[in-house]
Amino acid sequence: METMVEKIDITRWNQLEPKVKTLWRVSNAIYALLLSGLAIIPDLIVRKAAKGAWPLFPFALPLIAFVVLGLLMQWVVGRSYYCYRYKLGDDDLAVAKGVFWKSWRFVNRNRIQHVDLTSGPIARALGLVEVSIYVGGMPTAAATIPGLSQYDAELLRASLVKAADMPGSMMTQQPEPTVPPIEGEDIRG
Amino acid sequence: MVVELQRFVRQFIFLIGYGVFVMVTGQGGEEIGFELIGLGIGALVILPAVFKYYSYGYSITDGKLLVKSGIIQKNLRTIPLDRIQNINVKRDWLHRLLGLVVLEIETAAGAQAEATISSLSEEQGHVLQAQLLGQQARSYSRIKREDEAVRVVYRPTSWELFLVGASENRAGAIVAAIAGLGFFQPILNSWLDEQGTQVVRNASRLGEGEWRIFALGFLVFLFIGWVISIVSTFVKYYGFELSEKEGKLKRVYGLINHFENMLPIRRIQTVHIDQNLIQKKLKICKMYAATAGGMAVQSGQEGQGNAQLLSAPLLTPVLRDEKRSELLRLTLPQYDLEHPDYQRVSKKTVLRHLRSGFWGALFVAGGMTFGIRMLVDHAPEVARRAPLWQLQYGPTLVFCGFMLLSLFSGFLFHRFARWSESNRVIANRLGWLKVRWNYLPMAKIQLTEVTQNPAQRWLGLGTVTFYSAAPSFKNTEVDDVDLGDAMALAYGTHRVAGTTPDALFDGF
Known part of the structure; x- marks a missing residue:
């Protein structure tokens, strides 16, 4: 017998437009930039406290944070695109x-x-x-x-x-979309 | 207008406070300055009230309530009468002094009251309430006569009110106790110092004495907190009466601030019952009922709007156990809530609790290890004073303690959590020290969700959440069932919900 998990098999569900990955990458990069910007404060403090003995170049901490965060977030984008259906x-x-x-x-x-x-x-x-x-x-x-x-x-x-219309509603027919489909593809079909 | 005045007095209380401060201490500003401030405060308090009085208005036309307000920016709000969820009639002490009431009208559009009509006379208020609830306009005397004819469902005795005040809400009392201790600590310390100058003490004895005084103080403040909780329950719910008339529930209560609420029974979305261990022995419980209107003001401090958004709407502050089934039948009349076919959650929940606790325990133990290493390296003289076993086995012990706690909570959860989907109602029972029963008819479900956290994914478990339209109500959850069952439950239930006819028209 087919179980409910097999019946609700999300791999057969609709996926989002692939371009959304670009959108997520860009917005993730902006988030990573803002978040790693916070690392400027500990960077300044540490460099001041170490008085020249600090081995890393100036603003290394935010840069590292940005790279690590950015890579993590980019890695997740592909997975979340696959999972979002x-x-x-x-x-x-x-x-x-x-x-x-x-x-x-x-x-x-x-x-x-x-x-x-x-x-x-x-x-x-x-x-x-x-x-x-x-x-x-x-x-x-x-x-x-x-x-x-x-x-x-x-x-x-x-x-x-x-x-969702209730009986007796004013709306009797479905309005057509205001723009044509991207590649002639129709989710109705 | 007087009520508006009171509101502005409240808002500018800090300004007035400043004025009083200046007057008392004689500091800051010349006399003329102070008088100017007084004049300014007066104008600030009275002018808005005057403006509001002349710009505010309401009327009922064609089955709609119109409320107009605003001086510069005019605002006209229209509320269809058949969308009203519940109506509150409030009177605080100032209102009662002046014979006025405030009417609060709630729809499903949010947790706050959608329209507040303040400063009606008592007669006007009740006539308007009757009109808003779709009854024919009629005279106050007739409404009063009819009010006497309603069926009283529940009227707790003073003894029951005392019991419920005495048996619950210790948290507030404990906080009060701790705050009290904090407040008196300087006095305590100075008293101890005084004693200290007279008696030559050795250190250990002083420690003992302090400990005793603290324990005593704690008990005293605990007792005071307990008394406060009894008294506040009593004052707030004095004269509580729950009655039913023509499919509407009416609740009246309050010793100083008087509160009256009317809600149509078919608007009730979910019901839940709370009972702690003491109350179980006393055979009393508390019952809550949520509408889509929020009823947020009814719990906690009245009249403070959305501050209590997350607290549950109380139907009755105390309920005898034997009346419980009668009230359940009354609030959700189409459903059989008394014979749920309860099921246990998956046994794997114990492992899930362990796994969820693992990272927390590891983090704390790791932090401790790091701390001890730092201490040994940088302050060996301090580290030497600590017992050796604390340094060597401390983190391990803490880790094991955490894991044991997780294990224990997992066992408790498996032992006491129950859920049921029988009779077109989602019901669950949670908790051990404090038991809560939730009842949510499938027809009132807005959407269902299955979630799975990493620990649950490891074991193939899932959590099903049922969302109703009651915004202030915690959604009914079924935790840690097999993912297949969870999916079947969520999917099946939302289909039942969507095709149930009374959901379409009566859901709100």
């Missing part, structure tokens, strides 16, 4: 993510209150959009799917919102 079922949306701390979320379409599309400057340059799905009573998004193309994101939003 979603699946649009007939009546639900499932999102799986996490490399070390894994999570699988199941949101029923009937419970969706609204869907947000957001994209920052780097994501916009890459043509990526983040879809956030909200349910009732929770202040934060119930699920987020980063790194979809504008076309896929709008399609996803339209289909999620349509299914």
Whole structure:
């Protein structure tokens, strides 16, 4: 008998747009830069305290921190891209993510209150959009799917919102996405 | 307006405090300056209240509540009446003196009250509350008459209130005790010094005496904290009454600050019950019920809005064990909560606890080893004074202690944690010293999640979390079940939740 773990086999779920790896690499590099910037303070203190006996050149500590952090974060990017998946079922949306701390979320379409599309400057340059799905009573998004193309994101939003419609709603038909798909690929197919 | 005045007095209390300080000490500023400050404070206090009084207004039209406010930036808020989650009628001592009430209206849009209508007369307040809850506008005398006809569900006796105050919340008392000790320590020290000048003491005896005084002080303050907890429970929940009328629950309580709350039963999302060991012996417990409206102000300090966002909304401060099933039936009427088919968590949870504790233990033991090495290298004369076994085996002992603790907590967890998915309700029971029962009907579930941390991945376990729409409520969790079961539970439950008809229309 097929177990539930095999049934919920995320390797068969949709992956994000591969360009999202670039987005994560860039933003990780910025984070690493900011974090390693903090190492300037201990660097200054140590060099002052050692009075010339400090073996490393000036600002070596932040540089080392930047390299180590950066490499770690870049290594994780590939794994998290592999692990970040979603699946649009007939009546639900499932999102799986996490490399070390894994999570699988199941949101029923009937419970969706609204869907947000957001994209920052780097994501916009890459043509990526983040879809956030909200349910009732929770202040934060119930699920987020980063790194979809504008076309896929709008399609996803339209289909999620349509299914969540109550009887007697004003919306009778699904709006078409405002942009064409990237390579003629359609998540509906 | 008076209530607005009170609010501004609260806000500018530090300014007033400064004024009093200046007056008392006679320091800082000429007399004219002080008078100017006084005038300024007066204007600051009174003017906003006057403006607010003339700019604030509300009305009920076409099934909507409209609230207008603002002088320069006008604000009109519309709340559909069928979206109201619960309504609070509050009176603190100043309100009671003046015969006024504050009405707080909560919807599902956040933990704070969405509209606060302050300074209504008692009559206006109750008529408005009835209107907001979808009843026909009617006279106050009729509402009062009807109020007398409601079914009282639970009215604790003074003895029960005393018991619940006496049997719980020791943490606050202990903090009070420690704070008290800290406060009196200088006095204690000076007293000891005084004694010291008269008697030639040897060091060890002094240590003993100090220890005794500290122990005594600790006990005294513990006792005072205990008394405070009894008195505060009594003052806060004096005259508590839970009643039911036409599918709505009404709670009235308070000795000094009076609080009245009305909530539709079908809005209740989750229910939970707490009972510690002492309360188990006394056969009493506490019951909580959460709506999507938050009811955040009802626990902790009233009237401080979102500060208590994470504390649970209290339905009754004390409940006799034999009334428990009646109240469960009342709050979630469509569900059978009394016969859960409880299951144990996986036995592997013991190993999971061990593995989770491992890194912490290693870190602490490693830190200790490093510290001892530093001490021996740089301050050998200090290190020599410590017993040898402490230096040699200290870190190992600490590590083993930590691991034993993890093992113990793992066994405890496996022994006492239970969960159930029977009867369309997710139920669980957690804890040993303090037991908590959670009940979450599947129809009220917003989303489900399975998580797996590295320790759980090693053993093939998972945690299932069920999120309801009640924002201030800790989500119901089932820890450490086999990943396959966890997936089946999460997936199956969210499908049941989404297709349950009453979820669509009654979920909120």
